Amino acid sequence: MDKKTAVYICTGCGIGESLDIDALVKVAAKEGKVPVCKTHGFFCGSEGLAQIKNDLENEGVNSVVIAGCSSRVNYDVFDFGPSVLTERANIRELVTWTHPANDEDTQMMAEDNLRMSLAKIKHVEPPEPFCGENMVKTVLVVGGGLTGITAALEAAKTGYKTVLVEKNQALGGWLNGLHRLAPRKAPYTEPEEVDIANKIKELSLYPDLKVYTGAEIEEIAGAPGMFEVSIRQDSGIARERVGSVILATGAVPYDATKLDHLAYGKFDNVITAQKLEELAGQGEIVRPGDGKAVQSIAFIQCAGSRDPEHLPYCSAVCCVESLKQATYLKEQNPEAAVYIFYKDLRAPGEYERLYKKVQQDGVIFVRGDITGIDEDDEKNLIVKAQDVLTQSEISTESVDMVVLATGMVPTTAFGENPEAQGETESDDKAAASEVILKSNLLNLAYRQGPELPTLKYGFSDSNFICFPYETRRTGIYAAGSVRAPMDEASCVEDAAGAALKAIQCMELSDQGSAVHPRVWDLSFPEFAMQRCTQCKRCTVECPFGAINEDEKANPLPNPTRCRRCGVCMGACPERIISFKNYSVPMIGSMIKAIEVPDEDEEKPRILVFACENDAYPALDMAGINGLRYNSWVRIVPVRCLGSINLVWIADTLSNGIDGILLLGCKHGDDYQCHFVKGSELAEYRLSKVSETLDRLSLESDRVRMEEVSIVDYDKIPAILDSFAERLEELGPNPYKGF
Known part of the structure; x- marks a missing residue:
């Protein structure tokens, strides 16, 4: 592309009062050799914008550098279409709002920012979007329970073709085994009828919604917009081409046979909450041991949940389900004795009304740790516990039945267990360099494995802070209790959200655009x-x-x-x-564009590689709040810390810059990194850099990594200033001047 670059320097928002604008013009015109350089009080206003558009239309300008506010603001105002390359030099938030006005160091910082933008624009080329062949806009939903049915309906209602696959012969999933649902509408005090049958009937109203029952996914190959799906049904294989996938296979109850300390399997009348739903659905609730009508009952919460030996997490719905089930027995006999033993009773939102209703009905709540369950000669049960508040031993009078509120285990968790999966790619496990489990959910034909990566508890991975439905497989979205423990109302909401994301992915893929968080980026590697x-x-x-x-x-x-x-x-x-708009030479040229003062000037330089998703916004927020930090800093935005090539570290140090700070997202079990592993990879690579620097007699402290989130903007000055203090102790970069 033959470029004609123009530079537009904004003087509004205090920039003109803080900087020598003529000096900036000189940098653009003489150093950058740009043919057009203009200034204006507000280029984001109608008059200033008209100047830019006039140059684009009449002066042959096709490459624009705007020196003013952050690229994170007015991005729509300065969008001149895909044929115009636009680069933003942030001299407002990163310079004039964070450093003293009319100061030599502030001026040098602004000029370097402009130099870096001019260097970058020279390397940027217009992205050419990838256009796949035979792209389709059909949504595949795997799982025919409440979440899956809702997702399929939501997609179909918007006019998109949809394929729903359920492994059982009947749709409905978990709800088929429920007697009633927890209340979802005012006054939130009475359980509701299960209405899954109406939703199943609604599926037939959409001719472009195809349903497979008694079917499983044999394989999913390809990519968003062009997934090739093989579906095994009745010993045959059906093939579908889809654009995106929603995983809605739900969760199953925790295996109660592992709860022998709660007497499950030892006494016939110790049952699970699921069994109680079955009994209630049959009419009068009777004991499975002898058929006697139940007149007293004890519910034990967190049966296996919030327990490091079983499920370390809260399963979200157990408390509410026990409250609902307590109403079953009170409806059968208002005088029945009902006990609920709990660790912490959790009835969020409107479920508080159900909790109060059950209290008024005479249910007895005991906050205690179960110490034992005994059985008398008549098969009645005595529950013993230690009261959490008084630390005293307590017990119930004999009750007819004990119900264990078992936790929720996602179907994706079974991928962690080779015995549950069965087959592997190689019969010779010892010789196989890589054993890949044969899956029973998605069977992805991916080099990285057949299933979605999972979190430490087996739930499908998602960036729950910012993008809850996203998984690490683009175009595949998790919804409902396969993603996190949730109740029926949350599953419905989750299904709708996942359907919208699946549709968005298909539309963006058709345009050649990235999905989150770089939506509208048309480049690709x-x-x-x-x-x-x-x-x-x-x-x-x-x-x-x-x-x-x-x-x-x-x-x-x-x-x-x-x-x-x-x-x-x-x-x-x-x-x-x-990438057309992001490459190793491009960032390298930005680094080399920084003017590094001689050692005797005592003006060290710090290069900050700032992740564009959290660190760069935090720097902007520091500017908006007028926080001051060291003026030695020069900032290069990067897509992710994981994108930093180690040659940039070498270029920076060989250019005489005294220190390098990698500023990026937090990582760990509750990671915030928008690209999942980027920060973690950067930290690992940095450890190798430190070893190399030590061997070269360069202090490893010259390169540091810090984790921040966007809300940590108030910590930015301390992070930058403390690093500057450490560099002062180390002294100048020995490569300075070479």
Whole structure:
């Protein structure tokens, strides 16, 4: 692309009063050699915007650098279409709002910001969106329970073709075994009738909604917009081409046979909450042991939940389900004795009304830890517990039945257990370099494995902070209790959200655009294969399974799976991966554009690689709040810390810059990194850099990583200033001036 670049320097918002604008113009005109450089009080206003558009239409300008506010604001105002390259030099939030006005160091910072933007725009090329062949807009929903049915209906109602696959012969899932539902409408005090049959009937109203029952997914290959799905049904294989997938296979109750300490399996009248639903559905609630009508009952909450030996987490619905079931017995006999033993009773939102109703009906609540359950000669049960408040031993009078409120285990958790899965790719497990379990949910034909990655408790992975339905497999969305413990109302809401995300993914993929968090990014990674050494790092480190391999271990990119994070670019030691608008040479040129003062000027330089999803917004927030920090700092936004190629570290230090700070998202069990593994990978790579620096007699303290979220903006000054203090102790970079 032949570029004609214009620079527009905004003087509004205090910029003109804080900086020498003529000096900035000189940087653009003389150093940057741009043919057009203009200033205005408000380029985001109608008059200033008209100047830019006039130059685009009449002066042949097709490449624009706007020096003013952050790229995170007015992004719609400064969108001139895909044919115009636009770069933003942030001299407002990062410079004038965080540093003293008319100060030499502030001016130098602004000029460097402009230099970096000019260097970057020289390398940027217009992205060419990937256009796949035979892209389709059909949603596949796996799982025919409440969540799956709701997701299928929501997708069909918007006019999209939908395929619903259920492994059982009947739709309805968990709700088929319920007597009644917890209340979902005012006054929230009475259980409701199960209405799943009406939802199942509603499926037939949509001719473009195809339902498979008694069927399982044999394989899902391909990528968003072009998934090839094989469905096994009645010993035959049906094939569907779909654009996105919703996993809604739900959860199952925790195996109560593991709860022998609660006498399950020892006494006939110790049953699970699921069994009580079955008994209630048959009419009068009677004991399974002898058929005697139940006149007294004890519910034990957290039966296996919130227990490090079983399920460490809360299963969300158990308390409310026990409250609902207490009404069954009170309806049968208002004088019946009902006890609920609990650790912490959780009845969120409107369920509080059901809780109060049950209290008024005479249910006795005991906050205690169960110490034992005994049985008398007539098969009645005595529950013993230690009262949490008084630490005294208490027990019930004999009750007819004990009900265990068992927890919720996601169907994805079974992928962790080889015995549950059965087969593997290799019969010789000892010889196999990589054992991949044969799955029973999605059977993805991905090099990275047949199922969705899961969290530590087996729930389908999702970035629950910002993007709750997203998984690490682009175009595949998790909804309902397979994603997190949730009640029926939450499952319905989750299903609708996942359906909308699945539709959005198909539409964006059709346009060649990325999905979250880089929506509208039309670039995708390009591979210079002639230099590839088949090291597999791009394949292994991609958090989203966007790269497979051929038989020679060459990377096979799947563009519509790609989230454009650039982790593959950061992983590649040969630097063969690049994007039209983000590449190793591009960032390298920005680093080299920074003016580094001589050692005797005593003006060190710190380069901050700031993740665009949390760290860069936090820096902006620091500016908005007028927080002050060290003026030695120069900031380069990166898509993700995982995209940082180690050559940038070398370029920075060889350019004489004194210190490097990687500022990115937090990672861990409750990760916040928008690209899942980016921060973690950066930290690991940085440990290798530290070893190299130590060998070269360069202090490893010159390179540091800090984790921040957007709400940590108030910590930014302390982070930057403390790093600057450490660099002062270390002294100048010995490569300065070379």
